[in-house]
Every structure is written in C-alpha cells, then in structure tokens.
Amino acid sequence: MSDTAAVDPAEPRAQFRRCPRCGAALAAHGACPLVCSACGFVYFFNAAVSAAAILVGEDGRALFIRRGHEPGAGKLAFVGGFVDAGERPEDALRREAGEEVGVALDGITYLASSPNRYPYRGVTYHVVDLIFVARIAAGSAPRVLDGVAAIEWHDPRTLDPDLLAFPSMAAALRVYQQQGR
Numbered sequence: 001m002s003d004t005a006a007v008d009p010a011e012p013r014a015q016f017r018r019c020p021r022c023g024a025a026l027a028a029h030g031a032c033p034l035v036c037s038a039c040g041f042v043y044f045f046n047a048a049v050s051a052a053a054i055l056v057g058e059d060g061r062a063l064f065i066r067r068g069h070e071p072g073a074g075k076l077a078f079v080g081g082f083v084d085a086g087e088r089p090e091d092a093l094r095r096e097a098g099e100e101v102g103v104a105l106d107g108i109t110y111l112a113s114s115p116n117r118y119p120y121r122g123v124t125y126h127v128v129d130l131i132f133v134a135r136i137a138a139g140s141a142p143r144v145l146d147g148v149a150a151i152e153w154h155d156p157r158t159l160d161p162d163l164l165a166f167p168s169m170a171a172a173l174r175v176y177q178q179q180g181r
Contacts, residue, residue, distance in 0.1 A: 010124040013045040047115070048125050051089040052080025052169065053108065053132040054156050054176055055097065062156040063142055065100060068149035071119050072165025076152065078131065078172075089130045100148050103140035108132050112175045114168035131172035133181070157181070 007014045007030035014030045024038035034043040055063040055078070064076045079100050083092040090108050097103050109132060116127040136142065142151050157177055161170035 008124065010119065010122065011045075012123055012125060015123065016043075045126075047128045048118075049083040049089065050080055050116070050118075050127050050129050051083055051093040051096065051132065052078040052129060052172075053093055053097070053105070053134045054111070054173070055079055055101075055103070055105070055134055055136050056156070057136055057153065060155065060157075061153040062159075063101065063103075063136065064152050064154055064159075065148045066150040066152065067165055068147045074149065075165035076154075076159075076163050077165040078169055080129075080131075082127075083130075090132070093132060093134065097134075099146045101142045101151060102145055103142050104137035105134040106137045108134040112172045114171045116166055116168040127168075129166070129168040129172070131169070131175075133176065 013032050013034065016026060016034055017029055018025055019036035019039060019041050021041040022036060022039040024036055026034065027037055028035070032045050057063065063079065065079055067073050067075055067077050079097050080093060081096040083089050093108060094105055097105050111131045111133050113128060113130050116129045118125045118127050144151055156173060159173065161173040164170045164173060
C-alpha cells in the first residue's frame with residue numbers, strides 16, 4: 001500500500017516521519033517499504049510473530065487464561081505471547097507458559113496460523129499468530145502469574161470460540177473443533 005493518505009495513523013509505519021538512520025524528513029510518510037531519499041535507508045514493516053497454544057490437561061479439558069490487561073482485558077485467551085528475535089516459536093511458547101501460568105509443556109504440535117491486529121499504547125501492530133496444541137507436563141501445577149487475571153478450565157471441543165479475546169484465537173479454536181481432537 002503506497003498511498004500514504006490511506007495509512008491508519010495507529011499503524012507502526014504511520015509513526016515514522018523522519019528517517020531512523022539520518023533523521024531526514026520522509027517524503028513518502030507511511031509508505032511501505034520506508035525509503036529515505038536522503039541516505040537510501042530501506043525498512044520493511046513486517047508483521048510481528050506470536051506463539052500461543054491450547055494447553056490440554058489429562059482430562060481433555062484445556063487451560064485458558066482471563067487476560068489481565070488490554071487488549072482483551074477480562075476475556076478468555078490461550079497462553080502465549082510474542083516471539084523474540086532469534087527465538088523458535090515453540091521455545092517462545094514454552095517461555096510464555098512458564099511466565100504466564102508456571103507450567104512446562106510436552107507434545108507441542110502446530111495447529112493453525114492467523115493474522116491478527118494487536119493495539120498497544122496507541123499503535124496497532126500487525127501480528128501473525130502461530131497456534132499450537134500442547135500437553136501440560138506431568139507435575140506442572142498451573143498458577144496465575146504475569147498479566148493473567150485468572151485461570152479457567154474448559155472443554156475446547158465445546159467452548160464457544162466467540163468468547164476468546166482475539167479473532168485469530170477464535171479461528172484456531174474452530175480448526176481444533178473441526179478436527180474433532
């Protein structure tokens with residue numbers, strides 16, 4: 001999309017009015033890729049990546065969190081979060097499961113991916129959500145930790161996907177339900 005008038009002011013690329021390398025004013029504010037006519041710097045505004053999972057317990061029910069902060073505060077969600085640079089999505093998922101609910105994971109398998117928009121502090125980030133299914137490792141006792149308001153157990157085969165905080169998670173839950181897992 002090179003038409004700068006059509007750029008949503010909440011998108012990250014709309015925030016750049018000057019070149020991050022040389023400081024020159026940008027003639028094509030909000031363009032993608034950003035190209036500085038003064039120094040030739042080029043930057044592509046790619047999507048961020050997140051990893052989340054339907055965490056299945058021994059009884060077939062899955063652990064869901066109630067989000068403790070925006071976006072989606074108070075709504076149900078899968079455990080997960082952003083993938084750090086140089087980090088494998090599965091490792092990010094393991095890290096997030098430890099940080100959010102204090103559990104270790106076994107048997108991580110890919111389920112689906114979906115685009116998402118994540119509004120945070122006045123900027124809307126484009127995200128690709130990678131959704132997995134995983135088992136909670138034996139001996140792991142879930143507890144409420146970072147950014148989580150509550151933990152709830154639901155049958156993922158019957159839970160209404162519209163109860164989830166993000167459309168990408170709702171879409172993944174529908175895939176899970178269609179597969180009859």
